[in-house]
Amino acid sequence: MPYLEPTPSLDFIRARIAEDVKAGKNAGRVHTRFPPEPNGYLHIGHAKSICLNFGAAAEYKGLCNLRFDDTNPAKETVEYEESIIRDVRWLGFDWDDRLFYASDYFEKLYEYAVYLIENGKAYVDSLSADEIRQYRGTLTEPGKESPYRNRPIEENLRLFERMRNGEFEEGAHVLRAKIDMASGNINMRDPVMYRIMHVPHYRQGSKWVSYPMYDYAHPISDALEGITHSLCTLEFEDHRPLYDWFIENLPVPARPEQIEFARLNLSYTVLSKRKLLTLVTEKIVSGWDDPRMPTLNGLRRRGYTPEAIRNFCDAIGVAKRDVIVDVAQLEHAIREDLNKHSSRVMAVLRPLRVVIENYPENETEELDAVNNPENPAAGSRKVPFSRVLYIEQDDFRENPPKQFFRLAPGREVRLRYAYFITCKDVVKDGSGNIVELRCTYDPATRGGDAPAGKPSPKATLHWVSAAHAMAAEVRLYDRLFNEEKPDNESPINPTSLDVLTGCQVEPSLKGAKPLDRYQFERLGYFCVDLDSKPNAPVFNRTVTLRDTWAKIEKSLKK
RNA sequence: UGGGGCGUGGCCAAGUGGUAAGGCACAGGUCUUUGGAACCUGUAUUCGAAGGUUCGAAUCCUUCCGCCCCAGCCA
Numbered sequence: 001m002p003y004l005e006p007t008p009s010l011d012f013i014r015a016r017i018a019e020d021v022k023a024g025k026n027a028g029r030v031h032t033r034f035p036p037e038p039n040g041y042l043h044i045g046h047a048k049s050i051c052l053n054f055g056a057a058a059e060y061k062g063l064c065n066l067r068f069d070d071t072n073p074a075k076e077t078v079e080y081e082e083s084i085i086r087d088v089r090w091l092g093f094d095w096d097d098r099l100f101y102a103s104d105y106f107e108k109l110y111e112y113a114v115y116l117i118e119n120g121k122a123y124v125d126s127l128s129a130d131e132i133r134q135y136r137g138t139l140t141e142p143g144k145e146s147p148y149r150n151r152p153i154e155e156n157l158r159l160f161e162r163m164r165n166g167e168f169e170e171g172a173h174v175l176r177a178k179i180d181m182a183s184g185n186i187n188m189r190d191p192v193m194y195r196i197m198h199v200p201h202y203r204q205g206s207k208w209v210s211y212p213m214y215d216y217a218h219p220i221s222d223a224l225e226g227i228t229h230s231l232c233t234l235e236f237e238d239h240r241p242l243y244d245w246f247i248e249n250l251p252v253p254a255r256p257e258q259i260e261f262a263r264l265n266l267s268y269t270v271l272s273k274r275k276l277l278t279l280v281t282e283k284i285v286s287g288w289d290d291p292r293m294p295t296l297n298g299l300r301r302r303g304y305t306p307e308a309i310r311n312f313c314d315a316i317g318v319a320k321r322d323v324i325v326d327v328a329q330l331e332h333a334i335r336e337d338l339n340k341h342s343s344r345v346m347a348v349l350r351p352l353r354v355v356i357e358n359y360p361e362n363e364t365e366e367l368d369a370v371n372n373p374e375n376p377a378a379g380s381r382k383v384p385f386s387r388v389l390y391i392e393q394d395d396f397r398e399n400p401p402k403q404f405f406r407l408a409p410g411r412e413v414r415l416r417y418a419y420f421i422t423c424k425d426v427v428k429d430g431s432g433n434i435v436e437l438r439c440t441y442d443p444a445t446r447g448g449d450a451p452a453g454k455p456s457p458k459a460t461l462h463w464v465s466a467a468h469a470m471a472a473e474v475r476l477y478d479r480l481f482n483e484e485k486p487d488n489e490s491p492i493n494p495t496s497l498d499v500l501t502g503c504q505v506e507p508s509l510k511g512a513k514p515l516d517r518y519q520f521e522r523l524g525y526f527c528v529d530l531d532s533k534p535n536a537p538v539f540n541r542t543v544t545l546r547d548t549w550a551k552i553e554k555s556l557k558k
Numbered sequence: 559u560g561g562g563g564c565g566u567g568g569c570c571a572a573g574u575g576g577u578a579a580g581g582c583a584c585a586g587g588u589c590u591u592u593g594g595a596a597c598c599u600g601u602a603u604u605c606g607a608a609g610g611u612u613c614g615a616a617u618c619c620u621u622c623c624g625c626c627c628c629a630g631c632c633a
Contacts, residue, residue: 009571009572009573009579009580010572011571011572035633036633037632037633039632039633069633071632071633072632072633074632075632075633128631129630129631132631133629133630133631136629137560137629138560138629139559139560139561139628139629140559140560140561141560141629142560143629170631171631173631174631183560183561184560184561184562185560185561185562185628186560186561186628186629187561187628188561189629192630192631194631195631196631197631211631213630213631213632213633214632214633215633218633234562234563234564234626234627235626235627235628235633236627236633237562237563237627237628238561238562238563238627238628239628240562241562260563262564262626267569273633315570315571315581315582316570316571316581316582317570317571317572317581319564319570319571320563320564321563321564321565321625321626322563322564322625322626322627323569323570323571324569324570325569325570325582326568326569326570326582326583328569328582328583329569329570329581329582329583331582332581332582332583333582335594335595339594339595340595344592344594370591373591373592373594373595374595374596403593405593406593414591415591416591416592417591418591447591448591449591450591456590456591457591458593459593460590460591460592460593461592462592519592519594521592521594522592522593522594523592524594545592545593545594545595546593546594546595547593547594548593548594549593550593551593552593
């Protein structure tokens with residue numbers, strides 16, 4: 001029996017696409033689209049859809065269009081459109097010349113609407129919005145037919161044209177599909193196709209005053225673009241019969257198929273456009289790109305890479321059940337990527353002055369430090385060492401607990417890439433605060449290697465030379481919410497942002513530019529913030545390193 | 559009580575009648591000049607529940623239970 005490679009399991013959408021291709025449906029062609037409405041910024045949930053649409057198309061030698069679903073001029077702006085284009089590109093996807101807009105189909109959409117009217121399948125209703133709601137019935141009771149439902153075709157045609165010409169006030173009339181007011185599916189109870197809006201469109205200007213609704217515009221837009229698989233989220237499942245109804249009742253050039261999947265939910269994170277907008281407008285965060293935001297530009301500013309986000313989307317899969325993915329999964333994705341690709345550097349966030357008593361006053365040594373142990377090709381750099389250093393306050397304990405093996409009085413530890421040092425004395429100020437450590441170094445340990453016969457210390461500390469280090473601001477971020485499933489009332493995590501000033505970073509960081517990413521050894525991954533200036537650098541903490549000591553310490557406190 | 563969906567370990571997720579993949583998280587361990595990384599080991603007698611069909615069921619049938627979505631002239 002020959003060994004067979006296990007076939008990688010496909011998610012249900014890819015499986016379906018594979019079937020269609022195999023069956024020769026659409027001549028084996030695969031064509032998807034990502035259809036955002038330009039009314040907000042893209043977030044990690046959209047990334048799932050983007051990766052699915054562009055990814056699945058590419059895997060089956062197909063294409064994916066970027067199409068703006070801009071049918072509601074009251075909410076849409078160029079600012080949003082531009083941010084969406086930037087974010088999809090940044091994520092790593094390309095649509096060549098296939099950038100489309102539903103608004104470019106308005107004329108065609110209008111013609112199709114006329115076609116439905118002519119065939120007795122659409123009518124102009126003159127009921128008010130309130131009345132339409134009442135006539136619609138409820139979830140358990142059927143609706144009633146509008147008294148205008150059987151208007152003569154000619155009258156419908158005249159009225160619809162006058163709607164287009166701007167002869168009516170908003171709300172005076174709507175165009176409705178004539179389907180079934182008794183349907184158990186409310187979407188089929190004569191859904192509205194067009195409504196009058198005296199609002200200029202951000203791309204069409206004042207050309208239109210009647211705008212098509214999503215349910216009507218979407219299937220036609222898909223058909224006009226030759227979309228084969230129209231992927232959307234679960235809440236549109238009920239709309240599929242309507243989607244199909246338009247496709248079946250109109251002479252459209254293709255028959256796209258709508259398939260629904262579950263949208264992404266992330267623990268400790270809010271992902272609804274409305275809630276995100278509130279965070280921005282109420283100034284709870286600094287903007288759409290606040291590094292605590294789950295928006296793509298927020299994540300970018302936080303230091304996330306497109307690759308990590310794509311890997312995350314890959315890892316969580318695509319299915320139909322409602323899920324809440326653990327943010328730990330996202331954090332794992334960025335750690336995994338940054339571990340492989342980011343340069344190591346030493347930075348001291350909360351400095352504690354250390355004087356090496358047996359080291360000459362005015363001497364400086366340049367020591368070799370490896371840039372990335374995961375990637376030898378990244379090479380090495382020189383780090384200056386001198387008599388006065390800074391180490392992390394957390395790395396010293398006057399009365400260390402059992403499992404603490406960092407620096408303590410009388411104890412020897414290694415300074416990374418430098419020397420072993422031993423703490424001889426603790427200097428305190430008037431109120432008993434530790435302000436300085438007096439230490440000695442062992443010249444035989446240069447580079448950090450233990451000489452033959454000498455045991456290696458249990459701890460290795462990062463450090464920085466006081467005379468050479470550069471001062472910096474560091475912003476420590478944590479999850480925005482402490483509740484696993486935050487809702488509208490959830491308070492934000494008061495420690496979601498901790499700004500540290502007076503941090504000391506190694507001099508090689510002098511040329512760092514906004515968005516450059518590093519690992520601060522033993523601390524986490526950081527990236528240069530957009531607010532950073534050459535003389536006043538600012539770093540954002542993307543994510544911490546896994547911290548075993550923090551876990552021990554936490555269990556110690558219990 | 560109308561219609562549409564969904565229920566596999568703490569969180570995701572394969573599996574489509576032949577005896578429960580994988581990832582995250584967690585717990586041990588090896589190694590280590592990052593308490594990082596890497597590597598190894600462990601964690602569902604069980605697939606929402608109960609019946610039934612079958613030599614054999616997470617997969618088929620029946621009933622029940624639970625959760626999500628829909629009553630915008632939003633998308």
